[in-house]
Structures are given as structure tokens and as C-alpha cells.
Amino acid sequence: MQKIGVFVCHCGTNIAGTVDVKAVAEALSHEPGVVFAADYPYMCSESGQNLIKDAIREHGLTGVVICSCSPRMHETTFRKAAASAGLNSYMVEIANIREQCSWIHKDMKTATEKAVILGRAAIAKVALNTPLTASETPVTKRALVIGGGIAGIQTALDIADAGFEVDIVEKEPTIGGKMAQIDKTFPTLDCAACILTPKMVDCAQNEKIHIYAYSEVESVKGFVGNFTVGIKKKARYVDETKCTGCGLCTEKCPMKKTPNLFNLGLDTRSAIYIPFAQAVPKVATIDADYCNMLKNGRCGVCSKVCTAGAIDYHQQDEHIEEKYGAIVVATGFNPIKLDNFDEYAYAQSPDVVTSLELERLMNAAGPNGGTLLRPSDKTHPHTIVFVQCVGSRDTSGCGKPYCSKICCMYTAKHAMLIRDKYPDTEVYVFYIDVRTPGKNFDEFYRRAVEEYGVHYIKGMVGKVMPQKNGKLLVRASDLLAGEQLKIEADMVVLAAAIEPDKTARSLATMLTASMDTNDFFTEAHPKLRPVESPTAGIFLSGVCQGPKDIPETVAQASAAAAKVIGLLVKDKLKSNPCIAHANETLCNGCSSCERVCPYGAITYVDKEFRMPDRTTKIRRVASVNAAVCQGCGACTVACPSGAMDLSGFSNQQIMAEVDAICR
Amino acid sequence: MIFSYYPGCTLKTKAKELDAYARRSAEALGITLSELPEWQCCGGVYTTAEDEIATKLSSVRALMEAKKEGHALVTLCSACHNVIKQTQYALNTDDDMAFKVGNYMQCDARAEADTKVIHYLELLRDIVGFDELKKNVKNPLTGKKIAAYYGCLLLRPSSAMQFDNPENPKIMEDFIRAIGATPVIYPMRNECCGGYITAEDPAMAKKNSTAVWESAKDFDADYIITACPLCRYNLIKSESPLPVIYFTELLAEALDVK
Numbered sequence: 001m002q003k004i005g006v007f008v009c010h011c012g013t014n015i016a017g018t019v020d021v022k023a024v025a026e027a028l029s030h031e032p033g034v035v036f037a038a039d040y041p042y043m044c045s046e047s048g049q050n051l052i053k054d055a056i057r058e059h060g061l062t063g064v065v066i067c068s069c070s071p072r073m074h075e076t077t078f079r080k081a082a083a084s085a086g087l088n089s090y091m092v093e094i095a096n097i098r099e100q101c102s103w104i105h106k107d108m109k110t111a112t113e114k115a116v117i118l119g120r121a122a123i124a125k126v127a128l129n130t131p132l133t134a135s136e137t138p139v140t141k142r143a144l145v146i147g148g149g150i151a152g153i154q155t156a157l158d159i160a161d162a163g164f165e166v167d168i169v170e171k172e173p174t175i176g177g178k179m180a181q182i183d184k185t186f187p188t189l190d191c192a193a194c195i196l197t198p199k200m201v202d203c204a205q206n207e208k209i210h211i212y213a214y215s216e217v218e219s220v221k222g223f224v225g226n227f228t229v230g231i232k233k234k235a236r237y238v239d240e241t242k243c244t245g246c247g248l249c250t251e252k253c254p255m256k257k258t259p260n261l262f263n264l265g266l267d268t269r270s271a272i273y274i275p276f277a278q279a280v281p282k283v284a285t286i287d288a289d290y291c292n293m294l295k296n297g298r299c300g301v302c303s304k305v306c307t308a309g310a311i312d313y314h315q316q317d318e319h320i321e322e323k324y325g326a327i328v329v330a331t332g333f334n335p336i337k338l339d340n341f342d343e344y345a346y347a348q349s350p351d352v353v354t355s356l357e358l359e360r361l362m363n364a365a366g367p368n369g370g371t372l373l374r375p376s377d378k379t380h381p382h383t384i385v386f387v388q389c390v391g392s393r394d395t396s397g398c399g400k401p402y403c404s405k406i407c408c409m410y411t412a413k414h415a416m417l418i419r420d421k422y423p424d425t426e427v428y429v430f431y432i433d434v435r436t437p438g439k440n441f442d443e444f445y446r447r448a449v450e451e452y453g454v455h456y457i458k459g460m461v462g463k464v465m466p467q468k469n470g471k472l473l474v475r476a477s478d479l480l481a482g483e484q485l486k487i488e489a490d491m492v493v494l495a496a497a498i499e500p501d502k503t504a505r506s507l508a509t510m511l512t513a514s515m516d517t518n519d520f521f522t523e524a525h526p527k528l529r530p531v532e533s534p535t536a537g538i539f540l541s542g543v544c545q546g547p548k549d550i551p552e553t554v555a556q557a558s559a560a561a562a563k564v565i566g567l568l569v570k571d572k573l574k575s576n577p578c579i580a581h582a583n584e585t586l587c588n589g590c591s592s593c594e595r596v597c598p599y600g601a602i603t604y605v606d607k608e609f610r611m612p613d614r615t616t617k618i619r620r621v622a623s624v625n626a627a628v629c630q631g632c633g634a635c636t637v638a639c640p641s642g643a644m645d646l647s648g649f650s651n652q653q654i655m656a657e658v659d660a661i662c663r
Numbered sequence: 664m665i666f667s668y669y670p671g672c673t674l675k676t677k678a679k680e681l682d683a684y685a686r687r688s689a690e691a692l693g694i695t696l697s698e699l700p701e702w703q704c705c706g707g708v709y710t711t712a713e714d715e716i717a718t719k720l721s722s723v724r725a726l727m728e729a730k731k732e733g734h735a736l737v738t739l740c741s742a743c744h745n746v747i748k749q750t751q752y753a754l755n756t757d758d759d760m761a762f763k764v765g766n767y768m769q770c771d772a773r774a775e776a777d778t779k780v781i782h783y784l785e786l787l788r789d790i791v792g793f794d795e796l797k798k799n800v801k802n803p804l805t806g807k808k809i810a811a812y813y814g815c816l817l818l819r820p821s822s823a824m825q826f827d828n829p830e831n832p833k834i835m836e837d838f839i840r841a842i843g844a845t846p847v848i849y850p851m852r853n854e855c856c857g858g859y860i861t862a863e864d865p866a867m868a869k870k871n872s873t874a875v876w877e878s879a880k881d882f883d884a885d886y887i888i889t890a891c892p893l894c895r896y897n898l899i900k901s902e903s904p905l906p907v908i909y910f911t912e913l914l915a916e917a918l919d920v921k
Contacts, residue, residue, distance in 0.1 A: 342830030345850070465850030468881045473850070 002033035002127050005061040006119060007052055009043035009068035011098055016041075018102040020112040024067060028119045033127050035059050044074050052078065053085035063091045063126035067119045069098040088131035090577065090648055095122035117661055124660035128653045132577040137627055139225040139573055140325040143564050144169065146217055146507065147330035149177020150550060151542025151557045153199050155328050158561030160208035164568045167322060168203065169212045169231055171503065174279035176200055177332055181262065181356060183363040185550055186413040187444035193278060193365075200280040213281055216503070218319070220510040221600065223630060224537030225325045225573045233318040237286040237294065238272075242310035245282030247274060249302035249311070258290040260367075263360045266375065267367035272302045272311075276365060284310075326564045327511065329521055329533070330541040330557070331504045335496040336391045340398035344387060344494055345464040350375040351472060352464060352492045355407065358414055372418065374490055376470060381490035384418060385474045386411050386429040387461045391497035393432065400497045402518060405547035407495035408435045412448040414493065419452040428455045428487060430476055438549070457485070464492050500544055512598070513538045521545050531560040539563050578648035579629040580636060582622040585609075586643035589620035593635035593644050601628035602635060664790065667729040667736045667778075668696035671743035672704045678740070678892040684911035685739050685783055687920040692791050692799060696737060699728045705746040708816065708859065716763045722750035723764055726776035735779040737786055739911070741816040741891035744782045745824070751780060752823035782817065782826065783911070784834050784890065793841040801919040803843025809913070810847040810884035810905070811835030812875060814894040815855045829853060835888070838910065842917035851878035856897040865900075872901035880905055888913060 008025045010016035021039040029037035036059050040048045043066060055061060064087065066078050071094040079089035097115040105111035143159050145152045148170030159166040168175060179185075180200075182192040203209050212231055219230035253270035260269040262276055271290040274282060284302075292299035293313055303311040335356055338346040346352045351374050353361065364370035374381050388407055391399025408431070415427045434456065436442040448454045459477040467473050467488070474487040500519045508515045513533040514522040521540050524532040531540050541560040542553045567573075582593075584607060594602040605623045608616050622644070624635075635644040636651060645651055674682035689696050703721035710718035725747060729736035738744040753760050754773050764772040781789070787796055818829040827834045832853060836846035856875060857868025876898055879887050887903065888910040889895050898907045915921040 342828060347831065348848075463850070465878075467850075 002063060003035045003059055003061050004031075004033045004063040004065060004123055004126060005052070005055045005059060006031075006034055006037040006123065007043055007048075007055075007064070007066045007068075008037070008039040008097075008115075008119070009048070009066065010039065010041045011043075011069060011102075012041065015068070015098050015102045015115075018105055018108055018111040019097055019115045020108060021067075021115075023112055024097070024115045024119060027116045028065075028067075028123065031120060031123045033063070034123060036061065043068050044077055049077070049081040052081050056082060056085040056087050061087060063093070063123075063129060065093050065095060065119060065122045065126050067095040067097045067115060067122070070094075070096045070100075088133075090132040091126065091129050093122040093126040093129070095119045120663070121657040121660040124656040125653045128650070128656055129648070132647055134574040134577045135626065136572040137225055137575050139568060139570055140227070140323045141568050142166065142322070142324050143326045143328065143568060144217075144227070144229055144322070144324040145328045145330055145541070147177070147332055147501075147542070147544070148172075148175030148203075148211065148213070149330060149332045149542065150179040150196060150199070151332065151544075151553045152177070152328070152330035153196075153203055154554050154557035155330060155539075155541045155561045155564070156209050157199065157202055157206065158558050159564050159568075160206045162561075162565040162568075163208070164565065165208050165210070167210045167212060167324075169215050169217055171214070171216050172275070173214045173236060173283070173285040174200075174275050174281065175203060175211060175213060176276075176278075176280065178356075179550060180276065180278075181264075181359055181363075183359045183366075184413060184417060186409045187438075187440045189413070189417070197278040197280075200278065204280045211281060212320075213283075214285060217507060217510065220327070222323075223599075223628065225567070225570075226627070227324045227327055227537065229322055229324055229327070231320045231322060233320060235288075235315040235317050236283070237288070237291075237311065237313055237315045238284045239310045239312050239315070240281060240283050242308045243283040243306075244308050244310075245274060245279075245284070246307075247284070248305050248307070249284055250274060252301050252305045254299065254301060255290050255292060258287055263367050264354075264357050266357060266360055286311075286313075326537050326539060326567050328539045328541050328560050328564060329504075329507065329511070329513065329544050330560075331501045331507060331544045333498040333543040333547070334501055336399065336499050338390070338494065338496060341390055341494070343463050344390065344461065344492065345466055345472070346494060349464075349466040349472060349492075351381075351466075351470075351490065352494065354494050354496045355410055355414065356496075358493050362414075362417065372422065379490075380422070381425060383426045383487065383489045384428070384491045384493060385461070385464075385472075385476075385487055385489040386415060386427065386493045386495065388429065388431045388495045389460075389497075390494040392495075394497070400499060400518060402497075402547065403435065404495075404497045405435070406498070406549045409438070409441055409444070409549065411493075411495050412436075412445045412454075415454040416444075416448040416452045419448075419454060426455065428457060428474075428489075430457050430459055430461050432458070432460065438551070459485075461492075498543065498547055504544055511535060511538050531556055531563055537567065575627065576631055578631040578646060579626055580624045580631065580633070580644055580646050582624060583643045583645065584621045586641050587619075587621040587639075588641055588643075589622065590640065592638045592640060593622055596634045596638040598632065598634065599628050599630050601625045601630070664693065665695045665697055665734055666781075666786070667732045667734040668698045669702055669705075669725050669729075669736055669738050669743060669747065670698060671738070671740040673740055673742075673892040677896070678909070681739060681890075681892065681909040681911055684909065684915035684921065688911060688914045688918050689786075691918045691920045692796070694786065694791065697732070697734070699725060699732070699736075701728060705743045708742050708745060710746055711749045716760065716767060719746075719750045719753070720764070720767060722747045723754070723768060723772060723776050726751060726778045726780070727768070727770075727772075729778040730775055735781055737781055737783055739783045739890065741782075741814060741889075742893060744780070745816040747780055748825075749820070749823045751776060751778075782890070784817075784838060785826070787838060787841075787914075788834055793837050796838075796841045797843075800842055800917045802917055804913060804917055805843045807844040808847050808883055808885045809839045809844045810849055810879035810882070810887045811839060811852055811910075812856075812879070812887045812889045812894060812898070812907075813853045814889065814891050815853070815858075816891060818853055835910065838914075839888075842913060844913070847879065847882045847884040849878045849882040849884070851875045856891075856894045858893060858897070861897055861900065868897050869901045872897040872903070876901065876903035876905055876907075886913075 255271035857871035861868035
């Protein structure tokens with residue numbers, strides 16, 4: 001005989017505001033098997049939990065139904081409470097009467113009716129629940145960090161510091177990411193390279209860290225604590241173990257007209273290259289699209305001059321498989337393409353540049369050795385116009401609806417640096433709003449305006465018009481003065497919106513990690529679990545989760561590392577007991593379940609069966625690998641003979657719920 | 664190939680040459696433009712600024728007429744093209760509008776007015792093809808530096824017009840290349856000439872139009888070409904030192920049917 005207890009939560013007014021909780025408790029108390037029903041303002045509070053525990057002990061409850069918020073929120077809380085009172089934690093069911101009821105309804109009567117129905121379904125289900133025991137799986141004590149920018153670097157260093165092995169997979173030939181391309185950082189104006197490169201060197205020298213540069217993640221299998229990841233090491237046509245990074249090959253290579261991607265194509269480099277002086281690993285890479293030897297077999301200069309004998313024109317992509325306990329995504333961002341913003345004449349004039357290009361133009365290691373010159377004729381610019389929000393906060397469909405967050409500050413930085421170095425250069429900044437919420441940020445922006453005399457104008461630029469004389473006529477509106485402005489500028493700098501790296505989407509599919517509509521990774525909880533993905537064992541670091549500046553990125557990177565360390569220190573993880581199993585007498589070995597299983601958890605075995613006529617027969621039947629099954633239930637739906645069933649969500653239980661709803 | 668053709672009022676009065684050269688050129692290119700048996704004035708761009716149905720009905724009738732003829736509808740005047748395209752766009756996207764128009768016309772307006780509408784330049788680009796046009800040129804205008812003036816009506820609103828990139832169009836430049844001349848790219852080519860403002864505030868229209876031809880002149884253009892009678896009117900009225908001619912005239916010249 002089932003003894004079920006029902007607990008209806010008010011959640012303050014979150015539920016009680018639209019649902020008559022007392023009426024729900026009263027209605028559910030008459031359901032078959034229910035021996036106790038109560039309501040309480042906050043069921044998740046300590047006294048709320050005590051109410052549940054006491055009822056379990058006092059009434060000898062065999063099942064508990066809690067009508068409250070989403071199970072994502074407090075299922076674990078209530079399961080723990082039940083377990084501490086001696087009830088198997090899988091004998092607890094949650095009826096979600098908040099997200100799926102009170103929050104979406106306005107009418108008390110309808111919402112109350114629906115809450116009763118949801119409660120009834122949960123009661124019908126819990127009556128059929130069976131106690132389940134979680135098994136344990138071992139944890140691979142090694143972490144993978146995908147992306148070697150400042151986010152990935154910081155995460156890797158922190159994990160290694162705690163004594164765990166960690167691998168960084170970086171798709172470029174060097175780690176360093178976007179921060180390596182930046183000249184100075186706000187609000188302190190310290191040199192980005194000076195604070196980044198020591199960390200890059202730390203990564204290279206740390207025994208616990210292994211860097212797979214010029215590599216990409218190809219496949220991800222397994223689950224939290226036990227991931228198996230396929231990594232492709234792209235052929236760089238240089239033996240990493242032999243190359244000393246002397247750079248002789250890059251000097252002698254005749255293909256000097258290769259676009260220098262590190263300088264965003266603003267100048268050229270040789271076909272064999274080291275991206276920048278402080279690259280880690282400091283190893284040359286051959287750009288196969290430009291190398292004469294690789295394209296048509298004529299040249300071979302680099303091979304001749306390399307004293308280390310490191311050049312290998314026949315090098316192939318290498319495929320590696322590694323095991324990890326945790327994976328951190330740190331795939332970063334890129335500025336958007338400006339194809340939809342032709343009004344700013346970016347494609348038509350070399351003197352219209354993006355802010356990241358300006359970083360390179362002002363950098364001592366950039367194309368002009370740190371002297372700011374107009375790209376078109378290498379002359380000193382006397383008037384520079386900055387345009388903010390190019391594609392940010394843009395609901396027209398041309399850009400991105402969100403604020404890119406970093407542009408206000410870096411534009412203030414650029415404006416200030418230019419005014420400081422070239423006081424004869426007038427600087428105009430067109431903005432929608434100036435957003436500077438950060439430590440010492442607003443002070444920084446005010447310095448740009450008050451001390452450096454940067455002209456901040458509220459309004460957007462309508463059009464940038466290249467003139468015959470080489471100047472750029474900027475037409476804009478000054479919203480505060482209510483005037484149309486025309487400014488003849490030498491350069492225009494566009495603060496292009498940032499977007500997640502294009503590789504993130506395919507990676508998210510491999511990781512089964514969710515993304516939002518803008519392709520930013522979704523966190524497990526926007527406030528309380530900001531560095532974890534909803535997929536167990538996947539953690540988020542840096543801009544892949546949302547726009548952020550360097551200090552915030554580093555903070556999040558360390559937070560992600562802390563979460564990884566918390567996982568890796570465990571020797572064993574409790575696994576989810578709600579997994580599939582096959583009823584072998586019903587299974588006819590048709591392979592339907594195997595085909596739909598996204599985790600590859602189903603295999604087939606030949607088994608001997610005793611037949612009714614006392615003969616034995618060998619039949620092919622499905623077998624579920626309990627360690628790999630994630631309990632998604634796809635196989636139970638696909639199975640034509642009803643042999644597949646999911647513990648905790650059996651076909652019988654689901655049908656009982658449906659029956660209760662339709663009653 | 665046969666297409667229905669909507670000339671519009673201006674092409675029967677002030678801009679006869681725009682029409683005449685277009686017809687002759689089309690013939691030379693093996694295209695038959697069959698003028699709709701019955702059509703009314705599109706109402707000019709004023710109709711698109713009004714929130715009423717009646718003024719848009721003449722466009723709807725033209726669309727339905729062409730549908731009956733069974734051909735795509737070719738337009739030439741920028742303003743007519745704009746009004747007809749915008750009316751069709753509104754019919755397709757605005758249920759209320761489709762309902763009211765249906766009531767007036769006593770039919771399923773959305774279905775009966777879903778004629779494909781193309782501008783004469785789109786006809787050259789998408790049906791004839793600029794490469795094919797180039798082959799038909801008998802009298803290439805080599806060495807002529809020509810400034811294409813789009814104005815706004817061909818390009819905007821881009822969601823309805825679907826004509827070319829409104830900020831950096833290239834169809835007219837490609838046309839200029841096809842007839843052997845050199846296009847002049849100047850920043851004011853897609854700005855407004857002042858349009859009907861000229862009736863109320865001639866000084867304002869003059870300011871706009873002057874900025875256009877000054878920009879074209881600055882980049883050493885020999886001519887300005889346009890598809891719009893109103894643009895041409897405003898540019899000439901603002902005393903453009905550059906000749907302002909219809910693109911069809913150059914087409915006819917290149918095809919040797921002028």
C-alpha cells in the first residue's frame with residue numbers, strides 16, 4: 001500500500017499569487033494513496049524541508065510529491081531531504097507549478113485547476129516509482145581547455161596550479177588569442193603584451209600543461225568525468241620538436257606577399273611564419289595557401305636554410321584521442337564582418353578601419369612600428385572620427401541585438417591615446433550611450449573628455465563619404481544640439497560588434513552544450529551557476545558565454561578553473577541511475593534503438609535463451625552500457641516492441657501520468 | 664520573351680524618351696514589352712506615405728491586370744516601381760491591408776496580385792544578363808565616364824524593393840560596364856534628390872540635388888544617368904553642369920537603335 005505525501009509550496013507570491021495553494025493541497029489530499037497533504041510558504045527553506053522529513057518519518061511515507069518550482073531548481077534539494085529521512089531519493093517527484101503554471105497564467109481559477117492536474121500526474125507517477133541506487137564512475141583527472149586566449153590560459157594555469165594535468169587546444173599556431181593583438185588595456189593603459197606574454201610563457205613551462213597549438217577538437221564522446229576527445233593537429237609542415245623558432249626561414253622565404261593575419265591583413269609576411277615575436281609555442285608554420293613548394297613543388301628555400309632540419313613538406317594532419325574528466329570552453333570572439341554596414345564605406349576606403357585594426361596600427365609591433373598613419377597614403381591623420389555601436393544594439397537585423405560591452409571603454413582608450421601622442425589630432429566619438437560600469441571605468445572615460453578634450457557627440461553617423469581629395473566626409477547627427485553635422489576626417493574607426501567565434505556552434509553540438517540565439521554558450525543558471533554549462537562536466541570561460549572585458553574574463557576563467565578542480569578532486573562520481581535497459585525477452589534485435597542513441601551506449605550481444613519447448617536458441621539482443629547512457633529516453637520511443645525502458649521514467653509511469661492528466 | 668509593361672503617366676508626358684528608348688532597346692534584345700491594356704497612374708510616392716487603401720488600388724489593379732495577362736510586370740519609372748513594389752509588399756505582409764483591399768476589389772487580393780514585378784534594370788541583369796547585353800552592344804561607349812544616380816526610390820525600403828544593396832549598390836555600374844563605358848563611383852549616388860519637396864521648398868530640393876551633381880563632378884563624371892524622371896527634373900533644375908540623361912538613352916545608343 002502506497003503512502004504518499006503531497007507538499008505544496010507558495011514560493012512567496014510566486015506561486016500563491018496565481019494559484020490557490022490551499023485548494024491544491026486539499027484537492028490532492030483525496031487522490032488515491034495520499035495520506036498527507038500540506039502547503040508551506042517556502043518548501044525549500046530549512047523548516048520547509050523539516051516539514052517533509054517529519055512527515056516521512058511520522059507517516060512512513062513511501063513517496064513524496066512536491067508541487068513547487070522547476071526540478072532544475074530544487075529537485076536535488078528535496079531528494080537530499082528525503083534521503084536524510086530514510087526515503088530513497090528517487091521516490092520524490094516534482095510537479096512544476098511555478099514555471100509551467102503560476103508564472104504563465106494570470107487567472108487564479110485556471111492556474112489552480114492546472115496545478116491540481118500537474119500534482120495529480122506526479123502522484124500517479126510516484127505511485128509507480130521504484131527505489132533506485134546511483135552507481136559510481138571513476139573520474140579521469142585531466143582537464144581539456146578549448147581555446148588558448150587569455151580565458152583559456154588563465155583557466156589552464158589555475159587548474160595546473162592545483163596539481164591537475166590540463167591540455168589546451170588552440171586552433172591558431174600560437175596561444176594568446178585576441179589579447180595578444182591588443183596594444184594597451186583599459187583603464188590602466190598598461191601594455192597588453194607585457195601582462196599576457198608572461199602567462200603564455202608560464203603555460204609553456206608548466207609541466208602539467210600541454211599545449212596543442214594549431215589543433216582543433218574533432219569529436220567528443222563520453223560524459224562528465226569520462227570524456228574521450230578527438231583532437232586534430234593540423235599539419236604545420238614544421239616539426240615542432242625540432243624547430244627552435246630562430247626565424248631564419250621567415251627571413252629567407254621568397255613569398256613575402258602573404259597577408260599577415262596577425263596584423264589583420266594590414267601588411268604582409270612570408271608564407272612560412274611565426275605569428276609574433278612572443279608566440280607560444282615559438283614554432284614556424286607554413287601557410288599552405290601561399291607556399292610555392294606546397295602548391296607546385298618549386299622552392300624549398302626554408303628547408304635549405306633550416307639548420308635544425310625541422311621543415312617537413314610531407315607532414316600530415318595528426319589525429320589524437322585523449323581522455324578528460326572535465327572540458328572548459330574558452331573559444332572567444334571575433335569582430336563581426338561589416339558587409340551589412342556599407343554606409344560606413346569600410347569596403348571602399350582603406351582609411352575606414354575597425355577598432356581591432358586600429359590596435360595593430362598603433363602597436364609597436366604593428367605594420368607602422370607604432371606610429372599612427374593613414375593606411376591609404378601613410379600620412380599623419382589630423383582628424384579621426386570614431387563610430388560606436390557598429391552592429392551592436394542593432395535590432396534592424398543588420399547587426400547584433402546585444403551590447404558588445406567592451407567598445408565604449410576601448411574607444412575611450414583609443415581616443416585618449418591618440419590625443420596624448422598626437423595633440424594636434426582632433427578626435428570625435430559618436431555614441432548612442434556611453435556605458436562605463438566597471439571599477440575606475442567612468443573616471444577613465446571622463447578623463448578622455450575632460451583632460452584630453454575628446455569630442456563626444458551623442459548621435460549616429462549616417463554616412464561616410466570618401467572624397468576625391470582622399471578625405472572622408474562624415475555625415476552625422478548631433479542629437480543633443482539637434483543638428484546635422486559634416487566632418488571632414490582623415491580616418492574613421494568603427495567599433496564593430498563582437499560575436500562568438502564561428503567554430504563555437506559545431507563545438508556546442510559535439511559537447512551537447514546549449515547556446516542562445518546569438519551563439520553564446522548558455523550557463524547552467526544565469527546568476528547562480530554562471531561558469532557551468534547545463535551539460536555536466538562542461539564549463540565556460542570568457543566571451544564564449546557573453547561579451548566581457550579582460551578583468552571579467554580572467555575572473556570567470558579562474559571561477560571555471562575552481563569548478564573544474566572541485567570536480568577533479570573527486571575520485572568517483574555518482575552516476576544517474578535513470579538509464580535505459582532492455583527487456584531481453586521482448587527485444588528482437590532490430591537496431592532501432594542503436595540508431596537513435598546519441599551517445600553510442602547501445603550494443604548488441606548474442607544470448608542463449610531457453611525456449612518453452614526446452615530447446616536453446618541464440619538471439620541477438622540490445623545491451624545498454626550503463627556508464628555511457630545518459631537517460632535521454634530516445635531508445636524507449638524508437639523501440640517497436642516496447643523492450644526498451646527507462647528507469648525512473650518507465651513507459652508505465654509516463655502513461656500513468658498521461659492518464660492522470662486526462663482523467 | 665513577353666513581359667507586361669507598366670509605363671506610368673510621366674513616361675507618356677515629360678519623360679517620353681525614357682519610354683521610347685526602353686521599348687526600342689528591349690526589341691533589339693529580343694524582349695517584347697506588352698503595355699497593359701488598361702492602367703492608371705500609380706499615384707506617385709505620396710500614396711506610400713498615406714495610411715489609406717484607396718490610393719493604393721491603382722497599383723493593385725495593375726498587378727492584377729498583369730497576372731491576368733500571365734506575364735511578369737516590367738516597370739521603368741523609379742517612382743512607379745517603388746509604389747507598385749511597396750503596395751505588393753504591404754499586401755503580402757499586412758493582413759489588415761490585404762483584407763481591406765480584398766473588400767474593395769471583391770477578390771482575394773493577395774493571391775490575385777502576386778505578379779512578379781521587375782524593374783527594367785533587373786530585366787537587363789536577371790533576364791537578359793549583363794554578359795549577354797555586352798555581346799549585343801554594337802556601339803560601345805568606350806571612354807565615357809558615367810555617374811550612375813540611383814536616388815532613393817529604386818533602393819529603399821530595401822526589404823520591399825529587394826533591388827540591390829541600398830548602401831553600396833552596383834547594378835547600374837554593372838550596366839555601365841556592359842555598354843562599354845566606365846562607371847564613376849561617387850558617394851552621393853544613393854542619396855535623395857529632394858523629390859517632391861521641390862514643389863513646397865525648392866531651395867531644399869536644390870540643395871540636395873546640387874550635392875549630388877557636385878559629388879559626381881568631383882569624381883570627373885561626363886554624364887549622370889538615372890531611371891527616375893523626378894530625379895532628372897531636380898538635377899536639371901539645380902543647374903547641373905553635367906548632362907543628366909536616362910539610362911535607356913545610353914542603352915539605345917550602345918545597341919545602335921537610338
